[in-house]
Each structure stands twice: as structure tokens, then as C-alpha cells.
Amino acid sequence: MSTPADTWPRRVENALPALPFVLLVLSTFAATVIDDRTAPGPTVALAAVTAVWMIALRNRPRLAPIYVTGLLVLCAALVTRSPLFGFFVFVGYLSVDNLPGGWKAPPIIVTALLSALCQSGGWPLQDYALPGLLPALAVVNVLVSGLMFVVALRTEEREREAGAMQERQRAAREIHDTLAQGLAGIVAQLEAAAHARSQGKDDEGHLHAATQLARDSLAEARRSVRAIRPHELEQARLPEAIEKVTTSWAQANATPARFTTTGTPRPMHPEVEVTLLRAAQEALTNVARHARASRVGLTLSYMEDMVTLDVRDDGVGFDPSRHGYGLTGMRQRVSGVGGELAVESSPGEGTAISASVPAVPA
Known part of the structure; x- marks a missing residue:
């Protein structure tokens, strides 16, 4: 890309x-x-x-x-x-x-x-x-073009091998991210159900959400194996897809979450859109698991050369120097498309995550 x-x-x-x-x-x-x-x-x-x-x-x-x-x-x-x-x-x-x-x-x-x-x-x-120079010139031209041909074939073969390796890595990353996000969401819902049960409250909603997350994660993993775009991006543009993810997350976690878009939305390269969608999903998953936030805000900003996703919460915060695989995977995915991931947080001060990627058109 x-x-x-x-x-x-x-x-x-x-x-x-x-x-x-x-x-x-x-x-x-x-x-x-x-x-x-x-x-x-x-x-x-x-x-x-x-x-x-x-x-x-x-x-x-x-x-x-x-x-x-x-x-x-x-x-x-x-x-x-x-x-x-x-x-x-x-x-x-x-x-x-x-x-x-x-x-x-x-x-x-x-x-x-x-x-x-x-x-x-x-x-x-x-x-x-x-x-009389024709035979000599013919030999020289054929040799030079033949060398170019051999080099081109080897380059093409290396590109195919590299492309196959990248596709395998992409599929593996998609499957891992999908399952990791899904399992994290399921754990969060089960913990919420256990907490509700301990207080004598109805836990059916949390159990239903956990079941639905399991089904969605399995379906998405299968789609990743078949190299199909995430279903959210098949059914809507990137802003609508992130908004839908935000709304579903807010309902499942009973936490207010607001999504806004700035700039003029336009179709981006599929890898750019998938990267930003996965960043939003991973960030929300982290909020549900660790932040204990009372509200969350997501902003998707379209600029001339960059597209940026900002995710903010007012939760307990953390030390950015000590983070888990979720942020590491998010940073690798963002850097894989030439972007940067910035994390600002401290204990008790909430968290702000910003994923900035090149605005490569579709």
C-alpha cells in the first residue's frame, strides 16, 4: 500500500x-x-x-x-x-x-x-x-534484454512470495484480532453478569450479549479466513461502520459512547478502513475491560493527507509504558499501513488514543 x-x-x-x-x-x-x-x-x-x-x-x-x-x-x-x-x-x-x-x-x-x-x-x-554491425548489435541487444527478462521473472516471483506471506500474516492478524476482541468482550459481559447476580439483579442481558459476541466473533473469524472485508464495511461506509460499532458497544456495556466525524468523508484504501475500524473495536474493548469509564468519545477526522481516529475515555487510566498485547497489536496494525499510534494516559486521568494513517484513496 x-x-x-x-x-x-x-x-x-x-x-x-x-x-x-x-x-x-x-x-x-x-x-x-x-x-x-x-x-x-x-x-x-x-x-x-x-x-x-x-x-x-x-x-x-x-x-x-x-x-x-x-x-x-x-x-x-x-x-x-x-x-x-x-x-x-x-x-x-x-x-x-x-x-x-x-x-x-x-x-x-x-x-x-x-x-x-x-x-x-x-x-x-x-x-x-x-x-556488418547488425549481428553484433543483435547479440548485444538479445543478451541485455534476456538479462532484463530473467531479472524481471525473479523479481515477479519474489513479489508473489512476499504477497503470499503478507496475505497469510494479514489473515492471521485478522483472526487473532477478531477472536481476541470477541473473547475480551465475552469476558467483560460474563464478569458483568456475575456482578449483577451477586447483587441479586437480572443477568440475562449480559449473558445474551456474551452469546451474541461469541457468534459474531466466530463468523468474523471465518470471514477473515476467506479474505472478506469485515461485514461492517461491506454494509456501510467507514464512518457509519464505526458509529454502528460504537452504538452496539454502548448498549452492550451500558456506557454512554458518542461518535462524531469531522472533515469530508471519502472512500479510503481497504487496508486503511479496516485498520481504523479494528482500532476503534480494540480501543472500545480495552475500555470495557480496564477503564471503568462513565463515558467514551470517538472522533473520525478526514484531513487532506491523513485520516485520524481519536478515542477518549474518563476511566481510571494506566501507565502507557506498561501495556498489554492489545495496544501492541493496534500499533503494529497502524504502522503496517504507514501510520502512527499515540497513547496518552496516566492513572486516574483517563485515556486518549489517536490512530493516524495516510489518506490513501480507494
Whole structure:
């Protein structure tokens, strides 16, 4: 997932789709203006056909073999018009992303040979261009492109392995957080039921809440295994999801809790939204277990570059240097998306938790 520090790389990545068209325009202009061997009319027409071909098929992964084959044929035709189309031929290397594994090799080799032909002066070979260099240039281009191909394959394999590891870690963290929060809530309800029973009061409401928490936690853990977004975020936007969690928590714990939103809510990257939702749930779970608070306040703030969740309570507080796994897991989750978690508390002074994450759009 991206962070504000990745703004420039993201801009470069977003500009890449326009690169083939820029190279085509520049190559066509150079070929028709500089190369006196090139007839402008047919050259411009062939370049226009190439542009239409790219627009029509480049974003259709299922047609990738047809697209790449046709593009290389058009590149070869353009090279016969002028060697200055060697600038455009480079897009052959960029066109193989949607081809599987070893099927990328033939287009890369053809692109390397076309590049060597352009470097040798184009077709037909000219005496002044030292046509004898063509075999040597072809070997050099094929070797360099082959090395690029091998490196790209290894990088792709490492990225797949890293992605699989991250997904396993994500699923494990989701399951742990879901079960930990659920079990903590169940324990809190059972303790409340025992306290009510000791005072001769009705404990049925607390027992019902504990049963419902157990069912919800089990269902959410199963959803995490299937890599489905939390059901709160499937049914509503992030502010509504946190508000619903807050309302349910307040009812189950008989503690006033208020949720507010500042700024203009907008869809965020799924990891950002899940992180903030889990932070709210974990913070409320901690309040129920430890704070003995009389009121709780949650604020979700949308800013230009950040989204912040603040959770405050007027409970007994604690020493932030001595905290359990809940806050540690929350901090790891927040830092995992490039954010920061701040905790302010002291015994008898309540607690304030602030989770700030990059405002990465959906």
C-alpha cells in the first residue's frame, strides 16, 4: 500500500500508460521531418493504425497474445519506414506484462532484434551505417534484454512470495484480532453478569450479549479466513461502520459512547478502513475491560493527507509504558499501513488514543 512518501513513484506509474503514445508521436515526427527517405503520408497513416491498435487492445489481458503479435508486426513495418522508430520499438518490452511466464521471451527477443536493426541504420541496410554491425548489435541487444527478462521473472516471483506471506500474516492478524476482541468482550459481559447476580439483579442481558459476541466473533473469524472485508464495511461506509460499532458497544456495556466525524468523508484504501475500524473495536474493548469509564468519545477526522481516529475515555487510566498485547497489536496494525499510534494516559486521568494513517484513496 502506498503512503504520502510514495507520491512521486505513483505519479510515474500513472504516467506510464501514456509513454507508448508519446514515443510514437516523437518517432513519427522525427521520421517525417528528419529522415528524407521516408514518405510522410504512408508513415503517418501506419503510425495512426498503430495508435488505434494500442487503444483498442492494450487493456484487454485476455487478448494479450493477439495484441503483442500485432504490435510487433506494426513495429517492424514502422522500422522499415525509418530507423528513427527505434525510439518507439522500446514499447515492445513494455507490452508483455499480461503474457504468462516464458511466453514473454519471444516478444522480448523480437523487440531486441528490431532495436538492433534500427541501431544499424534501418531497412534496407545502408552502406554508411556499417551493416556488418547488425549481428553484433543483435547479440548485444538479445543478451541485455534476456538479462532484463530473467531479472524481471525473479523479481515477479519474489513479489508473489512476499504477497503470499503478507496475505497469510494479514489473515492471521485478522483472526487473532477478531477472536481476541470477541473473547475480551465475552469476558467483560460474563464478569458483568456475575456482578449483577451477586447483587441479586437480572443477568440475562449480559449473558445474551456474551452469546451474541461469541457468534459474531466466530463468523468474523471465518470471514477473515476467506479474505472478506469485515461485514461492517461491506454494509456501510467507514464512518457509519464505526458509529454502528460504537452504538452496539454502548448498549452492550451500558456506557454512554458518542461518535462524531469531522472533515469530508471519502472512500479510503481497504487496508486503511479496516485498520481504523479494528482500532476503534480494540480501543472500545480495552475500555470495557480496564477503564471503568462513565463515558467514551470517538472522533473520525478526514484531513487532506491523513485520516485520524481519536478515542477518549474518563476511566481510571494506566501507565502507557506498561501495556498489554492489545495496544501492541493496534500499533503494529497502524504502522503496517504507514501510520502512527499515540497513547496518552496516566492513572486516574483517563485515556486518549489517536490512530493516524495516510489518506490513501480507494
